[in-house]
Every structure is written in structure tokens, then in C-alpha cells.
Amino acid sequence: MSTVTSETFAAGGSPLPGMKQFGLMAGVLGVVLIGAGFMTSSLDRFYQAYLVAYTFWMGVALGSLALLMVQHLTGGAWGVVLRRPLEAAVRTIPFMAVLFLPIVFGMHSLYEWTHESAASDPVLVLKAGYLNTPFFLVRQAIYFVLWSGMGYLLTSWSLEHDRTGDPALVDKMARLSGAGLVIYFLSVTFAMVDWTMSVNPHWFSTIWGMLYIGGQALSAFAFGITVLVMLSQTAPLNRVLSTHHFHDLGKFLFAFLMMWAYLSFSQFLIIWSANLPEEIPHYLVRWDNSWKYLSAFIVVGHFIVPYSLLLSRDLKKNSAKLRVVAIWIILARIADYYWHVAPEFHKDGFSFSVFDVALPLALGGIFISIFVSQLAGRSLLPVNDAGLEKALTHHVH
């Protein structure tokens, strides 16, 4: 293993041809469906669907940023094999920042607190110091600068480490990751108050930030596993990735799935028990009408089904099956965010628009295309990492 160079695991010009194709197809199909959507639905529905899709795909990138920082601090085989896909996802953030603009244009559709009537709402008046357009925009600018900046530094140091192997860079990455995680926790908490909690500006829940932080980690793991399984099918990674790596990653997926369930259920139980008028509408809207079928689906499809499947050790070791579960979790995550946002706009019951499918596809296509292009050109494994050899032979012990 001593002769490993960045050539050994070079990604080549286009890694993941299948995924690239999928990204393009999803993007094109999404755009076509958006066209269809405008013929059948309103612009408001476009923005609502856009918010859901954007929150999810940006969540994959942000979750990847958090996992990247965690693995710089803790080490471990999973971090070594997953690092390059995480880094590629992190490098989508500046592009994704541009894609935030439609939400800025759609603020009036999405956020009641931007309306004139908010000035006469006794509760919203009290929140106006936070929920106002200029401060909202300033906050978004700060988030994107922080996220892009941390991502840029971590990924460029990592590339330099591939070339030079300078141990000082490992130290730098670990140090930034320690402080970076603090920044991540705070910025994501406030960003999610801005993006999704404030679609109902009267409602609040203190666990909301954690719910998204856990959810982003789950999304990022599901996406990372999907990518890694595809990479493991061809050279060069087919030589080194083994069932043991997937078993470990599967266990993490399982753990984060349980964490999501724990956080979601805690929020539900506490609000349900207290039954306070300012909080309970969040669940009443999602249970007292046809939204309850989606609510039930979230419980079954986002938790019971993947949980039961991931209990199996054989499944976690079988990369093809693990990928199916990971993709299923990605779909369930999108449904979960849809469930967070859509009922607030359609309080009478379930209501479907073509946009609800078109935008996750379109934004997903764009995200995946950028992701694949960012994955190209670098070695698919951090070749100078001191833990590489151990990570690749870690089934020995």
C-alpha cells in the first residue's frame, strides 16, 4: 500500500457516468414538468414546492459539511472512504447559494410575515425585530458566506494534502472543524427558523434546529452511501471497498434514522401532551384532514420500514440492498420536508401540484450534476491520509 498516489484512485474525467446521466435526465424531466406545472398551477405553488426541494438538497450539502467536519475530528474508516463524496457535496454550496434567489423572489408567497397585515398582528409585531425582510436577507448572506467559506477551506486544504501530505494541514482541518461545527449548529438552527418554521410565523418549537441537524446528517449519509455503492462497482474503488465498509456505513444510517425518529417523536409527544393553543395547530393541521395519510406515511415510510430493514446485518453488508434503502430514505426525507411545509399553505387537506414532483427532480438534477462534476478531477480517496491503509484493511480486526 506504500505506493499509493493520487493516480491510484483517480476519479478520471467523469466518474459515475450513470449518476451523471440520471442527474441530466432528472433535471430535464424536472424542467419539463415545471413547464407543465405553470400551465396547471399557480406561481405560489411553484415557490412552495421550491422551498421544499431546496431545503432538502441544500440539506444534503449541509449535512455533508457537518459529517466532513465530524470525521476530521474523530477519524475512523467511514470518514476516510466517505470523505471525497462529502467534499464534492460540500463544494456544491456556492452553486446552491445562487439557487436560493427564487426563494428571495418568492418571499411574499411563502412568508406571511412579509405582508402588510403582519404589522397589525399582535404576535407578529413582537417578532418583527427578527422576522423582517432586510434582516432576513442579511442573515441568508451570512449563512452562505459561512457555509461556502468553511467548505472552501476544508476542501482546498484536503486537495493540498493529497499533493503534499503535509501533516500541518490535517491539524488545520481538525481545528477548523471544531469551531466549524459550532458555527454549523447555530447557523443551521437559525436558517431553518427562517426557511421552514417561519412559514407559520405564529408557531415555534425549540427542537426545530436539532430536528434539521439530525435530518441533514441522515440525508447526507443516505446520499453518500448511494454514491459510494455506485463508485464501488467500477475501478478503482471496486478493489478496495468491501462489505465491511458498507456494514459500518449502514450502522451509521441506522443510528441517524433512529435519531431522527427520537427527535421527531419528542417534539410530537411534548406538544401533544401540553396541548397549548399556540403549538398544537401544527399537528392538528396535519391530522384532522387528509394530511393524516401523509402523516401516517411519514411514521411508516420514514421510520418503521427502513428501521425494520436496517436491523438486518445481511442487508447492511449487501451494498446493492443498502443502496435501495438509502434511496428510499432520500425519498422519505423529501416527503418529510413536504410534510413540514405544504400543510401550512393548504390547511384544508392534502393538495397536489405538479410542482411538488417537478422541483425535487429539477433541483436534484442540478445538485447531482454539480456534485458529479465536483467529484471528477480528484482522487476518490484521500491518498495521503495516515488512516487510509487502516481504513482499507479494517476488516482484519
Add this chain to the structure above:
Amino acid sequence: MANHSHNTALLEETPVILPGHDFETVTETIAEIPLSKRFPLGWIGVLLIGVGLAGMLHMALGYLLLKGIGIWGNNVPVGWAFDIINFVWWIGIGHAGTLISAILLLFKQQWRMSISRFAEAMTIFAVACAAIFPVFHTGRPWLAAYWLFPYPNAMGLWPQFKSPLIWDVFAVSTYATVSIVFWYIGMIPDMATLRDRAVSRVKATIYGMLSLGWRGSARHWHRYEVASLILAGLSTPLVLSVHTVVSFDFAVSVIPGWHATIFPPYFVAGAIYAGFAMVLTLAIPVRRFYGMESLITMRHIDNMAKITLATGLMVGYGYGVEAFFAWYSGSPHERFMMWNRMFGPYAWSYWTLIAINVVMIQLLWLKSVRQNNGLLFVMSLFIGIGMWLERFVIIVTSLNRDFIPASWGMYYPTQWDFMTFFGTIGLFLTLFLLFLRFVPMISIFEVKMLLPQSKVKHDHVH
């Protein structure tokens, strides 16, 4: 994160215990303490303090049984005070032991091996101290089992299953049971070592009985490994569930300051934070006093300090989120609660808490601080105080000024409150000192697995 990890992989290769040990010296260093005839003066001195305080606990509880819980400072509106503060404080401390022995076992973190035994002991003694408070708060503890445990009685009376207090009974009793079983099973091979090394007949017999006929056969070891993994799997959810249920005691209510959805993860983080601080409080003097510096190394201390920092930051996140959402809610009750916490009659407790749990712990970013035993020991004591204050703040400042100003009131603990609290510290100290003296405080066979001699060379296999 100064020089936090020059190289993660290199760090992993660094031995967890200092070089120079072999199988014989490990056994001797650890087994000598329970087997020796000597009772060191320092040990006797601290034991006397512990026993003295425990005696005070007996007095306080005896008088309580005689007079009723009116001797405590609890009143209306502060109906829950020292009893629940101390309960939550002790239960939280126990969590580090479970985390070290269960979660770190599943994560194959080898450094846990030197500290798991006494962290588990700490868990059990902490749970014992915790249980005293709710049981005696019932006033007539001999009836507590009758009230708390659901059994089919002739009157058709059941506990209120929707109440988190009853979930607490299940959570804590499960926790205590699993912790004791885990701790004891982990000790069996070492008990056999003591049995085999004991010179006196009495000791050999006692340790022999405790070792349950362990002979160290391959089959024994196989079953032992399976049992450990199963128990670790059972304990893992307990790390989360116990303090989650404790947080529900508050969060499912409608009291501003208690009713917050962040409570479950925030309480769990606080529990682990307080627990690791307590492990540091115990480990730093113990390794020095017993000359265990080569087995509980600075790497252990450093790792524990880092976990303390990480969980402490999450606790700080909890404070920040609570304060922000109290404002963001736009609810006058939430806003007043936070104002009362920060500027009301108990503001001193809130700001002391922030000074410790938010400001002071930032020092742990510095490697020089994490390597400074004296400073770390003092900080760990402060964290203990900080986490006690956290529960004081949550409980007292949320209750003392409730919805109706006419019913506002102040809470002052009485001497009996203090005697009971410090008495449980004495009980804990007593139990812990007895543990140090009569049981191998470090897992002998697990530490041996860390020795280079025990490593089978796989490199040539393939």
C-alpha cells in the same frame, strides 16, 4: 482545538496505556489494592468524611419520616425543589458510566477499557443516591412501591400511565438493573483473578463465590463476549432514554421554562456533560493516589475533557435556543419567564450557570488546559456545581413566579434540604471508597488486551 490531533491515525497507534507494562505488572498493580491488608491513611480519612456525611443523611431522612416533608423548604408555588434538583443531578451524573461502557464499546474505542469499571461503579452509586429523593418525597416511602408499580389490585386502581413520573419509575429501575448486571458481569473474570491470587482463605472464598466458578475456558470467554455485546446493546438506548424521560417530567407540562421541545436532547447532553466531569473529578485524584498514571493516562484525561467540551457546547446551545425562542415565541409568559430567569430574584443562579457552563468550559479548547490535571480537577468540580445550578434554575425560577402574580413566592431551602443533599454526597463517597478498596477498580483483563503482547499479528495472514 490546539494541536488536537496531529494525526488521528497516529494517535490511534499511540498506546492507550504507557509502555513498560506486561501481563504480570498489570495484574499486580490493580489486584494488589483489593488484596492487600493495608488500609492507607488517606483512604481512611476520606472514608470517615463520607461515612460522617452519610450519617447526616440518616439523621435527615429519619427526621423526615418522623415529621413529614414539611421540614423541607418546598412550598407553594415552588412545590418541587431540592428533591427533584438532586434527583436529576445524580441521575445525570450516572450517564457517563453507561456511555463509556456501552456506546464506546460498540464503537470499539479501546481507551474506554481503563476507565469503564469505575465509571460504571459511579453510575450505580449515583443512581442509588438519586433514587433516595423521589422515594422520600412520597413522604411514606414504604408505600412508594404500592403507589408506583402497576399491579392488578382489587380496587381497580392504576397509576396514571400518561404521567412521565410513572415512566420515570420504569426508566430508572431498568437503568439501575441493567447497569448493575453489566457492571457485575464485567467483573467476573477479575473476581476469579482475585480468587486465584488471594492468600487468605476468607478472601479466596468470598472472591471465589463472586466469580461464579469462572475458569477462563474458551467457552466461558465466548459466552462472556456475547453477554457483553448484548448488554451493551441494551444499555445504549438507556443512555438516551433515561434522561429523555427525566426531561419529560418537565417538558410535557404547560409551565413556561419547562415546556420546551428541546428538552430531551438538551437533558441528555447535560447528563453526559455532568457525568464526564464527575469521572474527571474521580479519576484525577484516584490515578494519582493509587499510582495508576500508567494505566489511566493523560490520553484518557484528554479524551474525557474533549467529550466534556463537546457535550458542554450542546448544553450551551440549549441555553441559547431556550432564550431565543422565549423571545421569538411572542408569548408574554415565555418572555417573562426568561426575563425572570435573567433579571429576577434568582438571577445570580442563572449568570453563575452561564459563567461556568458557557464561558469557563471554553478553556477546554486549549490542549494546555486539558493536560493540566490540577486545573482540570477544579474545573470538573465547577461543572458539577454548574449542572446543579442548571436544574435549580430550571425548577425554581420557572415555578417561583407563575401565571398569577398573587401566588408568587420565594423558595429557600432549609437545613434539612442541605443535610439530605450533602448526605447523599457522603453516601456516594462511602460507596465509592469501598469499591476502590475491595474490587479491582480497573478491568484487569481488558487492560491486558491493550498490551502489545496480546496482539495477534494479522499482517502475515493474507
